[in-house]
Amino acid sequence: MKILNKSKLEEVLNRLGENADVYVPMSKGLQSGFYPWKSLEGGKDELMLDALNVYQPPKSVVFPQTERMYSLYQEGKGLKIEETYENDEPRVIFGARACDIKGIICMDEVFLTGGYEESFYKARRESTTIVANACYEPGPSCFCAAMGVDPLNPEGADVIIRDTGDAYIWEALTEKGEALSSTIKDLLEEKELSVPEAKPFIQQVDYDGVAEKLKGMFEHPIWDRTSEACLNCGICTYICPSCYCFDIQVKMYGHEGYRFRCWDSCMYEEYTREAGGGNPRPTGRERFRNRFLHKLEFFTERYGHPLCTGCGRCIVVCPAGINITSIISEAKEADLDA
Amino acid sequence: MHDDHKCNCEQPLVPGIVEVIDIKEETPDIKSFYVKNIDGQGVPFNVLPGQCAMISTPVGEGMFSCTWQEEQEWLQFAIKRVGLMTDDLHRIEVGQQLGIRGPYGNHFPIEESKGKxxxxxxxxxxxxxxxxxxxxxxxxxxxxxxxxxxxxxxxxxxxxxxxxxxxxxxxxxxxxxxxxxxxxxxxxxxxxxxxxxxxxxxxxxxxxxxxxxxxxxxxxxxxxxxxxxxxxxxxxxxxxLEMRMKCGIGKCGRCNIGSQYICLDGPVYNMVQLRQLPPEW
Incomplete structure (x- = not known):
């Protein structure tokens, strides 16, 4: 098997960086996320390949928080769109976990199926190669397996690396993965190493049958109680690897400007507020219910699996202590006649 | 079920440009806008009764039901002034160019209604x-x-x-x-x-x-x-059904009722279908 010795890691990342923007899990001050390898400042930032989940998932590599779509030029009664900004520069996500890649697979389904292929997402996605880092020791808030994710063999990976201590086992799975491997083949060694032993999950949750059951729970009292603590702050949607909702806005400087899209959040009142003043989800309770039903029922109905990948980030960051695994368990146990 | 292409565009979120060839004041706050291609030749796309389009100005973009299409001549949209974008629309004059993309959504049951x-x-x-x-x-x-x-x-x-x-x-x-x-x-x-x-x-x-x-x-x-x-x-x-919309192609998230996207799967429903949706409409 192919082996990447950890002593060669920096050299590998530098080499990959010659042909692509390489995004790695990294801490920057108090923040952590997938940032360009080239932006790492020694003594200040730190590569975090060992961490299970950095705060920010890598979704912004394929779906940036703000993305220009096209130019606008208005003069007199004329309106021109002279340029569109699809970005297909090669990029590599290095060291993504199975849950985060599953988030990207969810976005692939949204943006690339259903009758319309969205061109801005497509350009970024097709030029992205994913090196997955298999997980052998689930963290205290991890529950990916319960949501149908295999942490040992991440779906959607072009290359999988497996941490054996001093070296990674390197396995290319796709054409993209082979192409990436060929650029660093002199830095890989041939050696037999044994795969680490997988540890059990600490967080237990049973999603089986929940999507189906939730169909009959739209008006169940569970939502009154569970939504009470929610501040509608939106942090759960911000750090979620699969939340993809976006807004389209415009920026004009006199005659010239551009239309862009940016992340939006179903937690906010403006999200569904109509120009005429009506709002089908006017209070936090309706927005909270829609978010969890979207994750656990509606998406499953449409795409065959939930829009939660079990990364556990929302459990960690929620200022109100809302825990999606408790919502799943409560739904599972709920009395439908309540 | 959702995989039939309704739009030929490679870039579904990027509008084409049309020109307003006539404006008719219907009521104090409703105007009809008639648009056609800027080269004067026909319409950017054909619509079926009930289908919608995203119309844009440099102020904003909004989803409007097409009020009528006169074959290859023009598309008509009757639009009420309710917010920022429609206020901008109500100020324009004949000859103004607008962004447009579509057609979006399903249509009225023109076939099923035959003979009725x-x-x-x-x-x-x-x-x-x-x-x-x-x-x-x-x-x-x-x-x-x-x-x-x-x-x-x-x-x-x-x-x-x-x-x-x-x-x-x-x-x-x-x-x-x-x-x-x-x-x-x-x-x-x-x-x-x-x-x-x-x-x-x-x-x-x-x-x-x-x-x-x-x-x-x-x-x-x-x-x-x-x-x-x-x-x-x-x-x-x-x-x-009506919901706030941004993308028009079932991707941006906000116009859902249950697992239905009103922009893509709707806006036309019969009561059999509506009874299967959560009561959020």
Whole structure:
């Protein structure tokens, strides 16, 4: 098997960086996320390949928080769109976990199926190669397996690396993965190493049958109680690897400007507020219910699996202590006649 | 089910440009905009009755039901001034270029309604989408039976498409038009009533009929109740849903009701389908 010795890691990342923007899990001050390898400042930032989940998932590599779509030029009664900004520069996500890649697979389904292929997402996605880092020791808030994710063999990976201590086992799975491997083949060694032993999950949750059951729970009292603590702050949607909702806005400087899209959040009142003043989800309770039903029922109905990948980030960051695994368990146990 | 391409564009979020060739003031806050391609040749795409398009100015982008398409000539949109973007639209003049993308969404059941008597019930700007179906029926008159149109607005001034309501449509073969306003006013000797109450008073027979309704959500709710009381079955009741929209192609998230995206799977539903949705509409 192919082996990447950890002593060669920096050299590998530098080499990959010659042909692509390489995004790695990294801490920057108090923040952590997938940032360009080239932006790492020694003594200040730190590569975090060992961490299970950095705060920010890598979704912004394929779906940036703000993305220009096209130019606008208005003069007199004329309106021109002279340029569109699809970005297909090669990029590599290095060291993504199975849950985060599953988030990207969810976005692939949204943006690339259903009758319309969205061109801005497509350009970024097709030029992205994913090196997955298999997980052998689930963290205290991890529950990916319960949501149908295999942490040992991440779906959607072009290359999988497996941490054996001093070296990674390197396995290319796709054409993209082979192409990436060929650029660093002199830095890989041939050696037999044994795969680490997988540890059990600490967080237990049973999603089986929940999507189906939730169909009959739209008006169940569970939502009154569970939504009470929610501040509608939106942090759960911000750090979620699969939340993809976006807004389209415009920026004009006199005659010239551009239309862009940016992340939006179903937690906010403006999200569904109509120009005429009506709002089908006017209070936090309706927005909270829609978010969890979207994750656990509606998406499953449409795409065959939930829009939660079990990364556990929302459990960690929620200022109100809302825990999606408790919502799943409560739904599972709920009395439908309540 | 969702994999049929309705749009040829490689870049579904990037609009094409059209030119406004005429603007007609329908009411104090509703104007009709007629648009065609900027080279003067035809329309950017064909729409079926009930389908929508995203229209944009440098201020914003909004989803509007197409009020009528005259073959390869022009697309018409009757638009009410309610917010920032529509306020901007109401200031433009003939010759202005606009962004447009579409067509989006499903359409009225033009095939399933063939051979049936048609009952159209609209309130306010709700006549704008219904008009595409009404005019389609007139255009293919032999395919449809008797046509009844019940329409109401707050006042006489707020009634849309007055020349058609009072002059053109009543002259069509086997057609009745019933108009009502909410409050009495000088010079109006017609019906004064809310649309659902007027509907109950007229009590149109449900036999071999399709009832299609559009208007403010509260009107739609009472119209549906009235139709049920009169014996209309769920299959005979058609309406359109409205939600805030941004992308128009089922991706940006916000227009969902349950697992349905109104921009993509809707906006037209019958009561059988609506009963399967969570009661959020």
């Amino acid at each position: 008597d048609m009952l159209f019930i609209a309130g306010g700007i709700g006549l704008a989408p219904l008009r595409s179906f009404i005019k389609y029926c007139f255009k293919h008159r032999e395919d449809y039976g008797k046509i009844q149109i019940i329409y109401g607005s707050r006042s006489y001034a707020d009634l849309c498409f007055k020349d058609e309501l009072f002059d053109l449509w009543p002259k069509e073969k086997d057609t009745e038009v019933f108009v009502t306003i909410d409050r009495p006013e000088e010079g109006w000797d017609g019906e004064v009533n809310f649309v659902p109450t007027y509907l109950e008073k007229l009590n149109p027979d449900p036999a071999n009929k399709m009832a299609v309704t559009c208007g403010p959500p509260v009107m739609i709710k009472f119209v549906i109740q009235a139709l049920e009381k009169m014996g209309y079955s769920d299959e005979q009741i058609i309406t359109t």
